[in-house]
Amino acid sequence: MAKYILKRLLYVIPTMFVVSMLIFVTIQLPPGDYVTNMLESMRNQTGGTTWTPEFQEAMRQRYGLNEPMPVQYAKWIGNIVLRGDFGYSFQYSVPAEKMIGDRIGMTLVVSFASFIFTWVVALPIGVLSAVRQYSLADYFFSFIGFIGLATPGFLIALVLMFLAFKYGNVSLSGLFSTEFENAPWSIAKVLDLMNHLWIPMVIIGVSGTAGLIRIMRANLLDELHKPYVETARAKGMPEWRLLIKYPLRQAMNPFVSGMAWVLPSLIGGEAIVSIVLNLPTTGPVLLNALLWQDMFLAAGFLMLLSLFTIIGMLLSDILLAWLDPRIRYSEGR
Numbered sequence: 001m002a003k004y005i006l007k008r009l010l011y012v013i014p015t016m017f018v019v020s021m022l023i024f025v026t027i028q029l030p031p032g033d034y035v036t037n038m039l040e041s042m043r044n045q046t047g048g049t050t051w052t053p054e055f056q057e058a059m060r061q062r063y064g065l066n067e068p069m070p071v072q073y074a075k076w077i078g079n080i081v082l083r084g085d086f087g088y089s090f091q092y093s094v095p096a097e098k099m100i101g102d103r104i105g106m107t108l109v110v111s112f113a114s115f116i117f118t119w120v121v122a123l124p125i126g127v128l129s130a131v132r133q134y135s136l137a138d139y140f141f142s143f144i145g146f147i148g149l150a151t152p153g154f155l156i157a158l159v160l161m162f163l164a165f166k167y168g169n170v171s172l173s174g175l176f177s178t179e180f181e182n183a184p185w186s187i188a189k190v191l192d193l194m195n196h197l198w199i200p201m202v203i204i205g206v207s208g209t210a211g212l213i214r215i216m217r218a219n220l221l222d223e224l225h226k227p228y229v230e231t232a233r234a235k236g237m238p239e240w241r242l243l244i245k246y247p248l249r250q251a252m253n254p255f256v257s258g259m260a261w262v263l264p265s266l267i268g269g270e271a272i273v274s275i276v277l278n279l280p281t282t283g284p285v286l287l288n289a290l291l292w293q294d295m296f297l298a299a300g301f302l303m304l305l306s307l308f309t310i311i312g313m314l315l316s317d318i319l320l321a322w323l324d325p326r327i328r329y330s331e332g333r
Contacts, residue, residue: 001321008314012307017077019306020299024073027295027302034090034293035059063090076296086303087296091288096297099285104304106175107281113197114205122209123255126216127248133221141213148210154272157203161276172199173278203273216255223247249323256319 035056060066064075079085086096129138161172174181180192223229224247232242271283282301289298 001318005314005318008317012310015310016303016307020077020080020303021073023299023302023306024076024295025069027290027293027298028069030293032293033060033065034295035063035065037292038090063088076299080303086300089289089294089297091292091294091297096300099297100282100300100304103280103282103285106279107283109193110175110197110200110204110279110281113201114208117201117205118208118212121205122212122216126213126255127220127243129213129217130220130224130251131243138217142217145210145213148206149214151207152272153203153207154276156206157200157273157276160199160203172196175200175279200273200277200279203277212255216251219251219254220247223251252323253320256323257316 039056039059057066064072067075076087079087084097086100088094089096089099092099125141129141132138157172164172175193175196176189177192177196180189183189226247229242229247232246233239237245271287273279274281274283275287286298286301288294289301
């Protein structure tokens with residue numbers, strides 16, 4: 001197993017290299033660049049002022065956009081590997097890694113909390129729905145699951161914000177109260193964060209929770225009707241022990257394998273919710289970077305998202321090997 005993990009970690013290097021090329025090329029596929037967007041915005045603000053080709057070329061040279069794409073990519077990836085320099089954010093006039101560092105911490109906190117919420121809620125409800133098939137609880141949670149799958153997260157956020165403000169005169173935006181937004185970290189600030197964290201945690205996690213409940217229910221129902229379960233039951237094994245030891249463990253395989261996509265989907269899917277709730281996470285910044293073609297900042301965020309996907313896949317494979325003794329990653333088996 002250790003050999004397999006080491007091999008997978010070594011695969012990260014060429015994988016991220018290929019991903020970085022795809023990201024860099026994809027970001028530059030739309031027509032124009034940051035200078036084009038910036039000059040167009042300036043033209044609208046100044047009532048239709050036009051810019052000479054010489055001025056536009058000078059602006060592109062200033063931002064390093066006049067070089068061929070392979071040269072730009074070589075400089076960008078070289079700076080990342082050698083110095084940890086992700087480039088320069090044109091829109092915010094700061095190094096891209098500073099913008100990423102300022103936002104990635106809160107993004108990981110919100111995403112990890114949503115991930116824990118998703119598993120803690122989806123696993124027991126999925127098991128209950130399968131064990132008590134066609135019961136009132138099964139119908140109720142199936143209905144809630146369909147509602148969760150069909151309702152966009154930003155719509156839930158808007159409804160909660162409206163209800164909280166109308167009936168409780170409480171604002172649900174942000175992760176901190178006004179007095180803690182720029183305050184240094186302390187126990188009081190952490191407690192204030194916990195007090196606000198449950199709102200985006202529930203909103204972002206609800207769609208993933210609904211999907212995992214359906215997956216868990218279907219997998220467990222399939223296992224409960226297999227002969228080995230009937231054999232164990234006929235031998236007099238207690239029902240709760242039988243459930244945990246055999247069918248539940250087998251039904252967890254697709255549940256765990258889906259973890260590879262849960263983490264990046266939570267991080268990527270919180271963009272609109274973050275805009276609605278005014279959260280200091282990566283979503284709004286990444287969206288603006290893509291709209292303005294702030295390529296180095298957008299590429300840095302997308303590289304991290306790809307890295308989280310690879311990490312999620314590795315963790316899911318390790319958990320699968322632990323859950324199912326039939327899975328072996330050593331060669332020759």
